[in-house]
Amino acid sequence: MTTEPIAPPSSPQDAASVLPAPAASGTGGAGTGGAPPLYRRLLARLVEANPAVVTVLSVFTALVFGGILIDVTSSGVVHAWSHAGSHPGRALSLTFTTVADAYGAILSGSVLSPSTLGHAVSTGQGWAQVFNPISETCVAATPLILAGVGVAIGFRTGVFNIGAQGQLIAGSIVALYVGFAVNLPIWIHLPLVILAGAAGGAAAGLIPGILKARTGAHEVIVTIMLNYVFLNLLNYVLGGAPFQLPGQTNEISQKMLPSARMPHLFGSSLRVNLSFVIAIAMAALASWFMNRSTLGFSFKVSGANANAARTAGMSSTKVTILVFAISGLFAGMAGMATLSGTNFFLSSGYGGTIGFNAITVALLGRNRPWGVVWASMLFAMLDVGGASMQIRTGITLDLTAVIQATIIFFIATPMLVREIYRLRSTGAGALQLFTKGWSG
């Protein structure tokens, strides 16, 4: 498949260790003295289909697609084009400024807004507003990182956990209960809440795991059905004691006690809190687990070749059940993180589309925990910035969901990106993501 003796293991970190063939062959040596200059090597890497290039181009293409969608649905642009005969320049400029305004609003709403920065620099106050967008992005990324890492571990083990949504809800129901039902000092209460969220998610993850291992029921159907079951379970527990806020008829829960809430990292004016640190730490733990631990190794082997795993004496029943429990544990912590970090109570529809976005960030991050962290930050930027885009330009937030899905379309089809941009082949097999069919 590959022309290189050392095939790239398709992870962006390792990619730098591999040279492209054409430039190196002329000088006839692998020694550092014979290697082509750095800029040539960098240039060669830019035109080949390595994971980093494909990822960047996928994001770019999806943004172009989103821009087209903005133009087509914007009545101003459509109107300008219908009079393009008399004012062609105006139509063209409106086409671009509409999109630029939208994407500019996303950026300033999620990273840094030039106007608030200018205000803070000139007056010396209002620095909280400067850092607020990036703080919000971290807050939005927290559950995505946790749930995404869980899904990624599943993918690498060869199981497709679409049930992050349900597991997230299960984890947050348990965490909420611990959060308001017992009164303890914070140094013991908060760890208990975290454990409760993890345990609730893991328990919910065990259901599809056990069903798949024992009866062969396919996880895609079982987890999706369980998502709807947990959605309704949440509505059920919110409808009465002990969860419902006393004196309420709406589906709204009590609030967590202050001792069950995550402390803020940079003062109370920024919402970013300890749960973001926990999410990063869990990603590091997952990275260690998958790359360094025995169980993680057996997970990876089962994902790469189930028969080889069985021959090597790894129990597929055990692996299937455990991987779902661990995947669910991460999802449960995701639910807990938002609950204890910013929300403090549950209401109907809690979690939104985090369960689904967890799948997409796992794919975008190529199922590596650190990749998932970066992907989650990007998606959180789109979500947070999308909200401010909606306020500023009136374009609905759902646009970002379309852009996110489009990014993943390209990520899942590296061959398509390669063809659009005429990239050089590097054995695209290493870029391809695979799941298993019904009988897998």
Add this chain to the structure above:
Amino acid sequence: MSVATSSLPVGPAGEERDFIQSATGRFVSQRRVRGMGVFLLLLAVVMALPFGLNVPSGVSAIFTLTTPPSVTVPNLVQPVRAVSIGLAIACALVGVVLIARKSTRGSYLVFSFGTVLFLWSFLVWVGRGTSLNFVSLLAETVIYSTPIIYGSLSGVLCERSGVINIAIEGQFLAGAFLASLVASATGDVWFGALCGAAAGALFGWILAFLTLRYGADQIIVGILIDAFALGLTNFLLQEIFTNHPNLNSPPVFQNVAIPLLSKIPILGPVLFDQSAIVYGAAVLLVGIHLALFRTRWGLRVRAVGEHPKAASTVGIHVVSVRYGNVIFGGLVAGIGGAAFTVGSYGQFTSNMAAGLGFVALAAMIFGRWRPFGGLGAALLFGFSISLVSFIGVLGVDIPSPLLAMAPYLITIAVVAGLVGRVRPPGADGVPYERE
């Protein structure tokens, strides 16, 4: 038209003709059958105690059996306690039969008979002290089942040719959305349904294009199409329908009573006084079954799904057969989507498919990749949805979120408890690479 002989070694061998017994699998173990028997005994206990002895004697449930087109039939008055206990005894007997039997053949039919007894008893309990329109419950069942039938047919078409179609949910949404939009704009339901079908076919084409041409993973692309369709329809719902609500108020297909047949008591209004979309499902069901198992085209499709290399050797173009089937499958799912809007409800609402695309997949797997096999499961799911909405109207003291779980729990139970290890088409989900 030349008819293929069914002796060729494609498809699960020797099962070509007995589609009626499709649910009576050869993969059913003795242990599983015993499990089903024990389950029926448990149901019998529920029927005897909460549904039976717990109800004061003298309370009756009245089932209304007449709705307009049919001839009048007297209402069925059932004393709750006596009927439930009688049904409990019958259900227990069926369970004992399942446990004691040596052969596993026909177990599913016996088991489903037992569950029908349970459902009857449940209905009697639900309707205690009041009257329940049994005919309209069944008619609603057919309406709710219709998209699921279309969806499972779509799945059969794609997977028999070797491509897993998880995008049914997204194709439902796309079909439902466009059907509503076009039917509202033009005032023509038929044109709306046609455009809905085209939207489904377009998403089928995307699935085919990315998986067949670029070898992308079928399940991942399918899930992405679902996410994409959900995002896109929500986006357009906000952008278009909020400002132009008149574009989201389509006319709907009117019921067409079939002369004479619709006069039959109970069955008439249920089966023969429905809309064109429901009749279309029935026509497609028969048509696809015949086409798959009785024509040259069907033989080719199944050959491509079972053993593409062998099919290719005898001159069948594997990729084009798959393209055709996946696009056709998307089209069928698109009609199923249109059934949500112009077929029954009218207006398009956010995420209105609500997981039924996956329920349809479960029905298809339960039906073991045969058109008629999935019908039973689709009707069961449709019945549970229809029952939930009926119970909501009757005001029974079961919290509505718990009731709303029922169709999903039933799906899990069916997939885990009844299906077990299935045998999909040989090359299902495997990308085909030419040498």
